[in-house]
Amino acid sequence: MSADSHPASTDPTSSDPAPRPPLPPFTEETARAKVQAAEDAWNTRDPERVAGAYTVDTVWRNRDRFLVGREQVIEFLRGKWEREQEYRLRKNLWAFTGDRIAVRFQYEWHDEAGQ
Numbered sequence: 001m002s003a004d005s006h007p008a009s010t011d012p013t014s015s016d017p018a019p020r021p022p023l024p025p026f027t028e029e030t031a032r033a034k035v036q037a038a039e040d041a042w043n044t045r046d047p048e049r050v051a052g053a054y055t056v057d058t059v060w061r062n063r064d065r066f067l068v069g070r071e072q073v074i075e076f077l078r079g080k081w082e083r084e085q086e087y088r089l090r091k092n093l094w095a096f097t098g099d100r101i102a103v104r105f106q107y108e109w110h111d112e113a114g115q
Contacts, residue, residue, distance in 0.1 A: 020053055025098035032093050035103055039091040047077035084109035 020037065022030035041050050051058075051073040060067040060076070067076050081087055087109040094102040 024100075026096050026101060028093075028096070031096040031101050034101060035091050035093045038103075039089055042089045042091075043087075045081045045087055047074040047081070050077055083111060085112065086110060 022033050026034065038053065041053060044050075051070040054070065054073065056070055057068070058070060058073060060073060062076065065076075067073050087107060089105060089107040091103045091105045094104045096102065
């Protein structure tokens with residue numbers, strides 16, 4: 001997130017986080033800014049910061065695993081980033097409409113053995 005954005009509550013279990021601008025409806029400029037803010041947050045590798053950008057009742061699917069709620073997301077991300085060292089994510093705007101953004105993403109990391 002940029003320094004002038006308004007982050008969600010710092011409590012990842014908070015049920016009423018402040019929305020993080022830019023907010024819909026999106027223009028190309030604001031959609032790109034939102035995608036960059038998400039990339040920046042993920043690259044901190046801070047599970048609480050990343051999870052705080054999602055609703056309290058968020059539902060994630062990662063391959064065959066389903067996560068429900070921020071606490072499960074935080075736990076998942078902690079484990080992910082323990083295994084996936086020096087994780088680096090890149091996001092690119094793929095498409096957008098007034099209230100939706102689609103991204104293309106790629107990431108790289110290595111394990112303890114350097115692979």
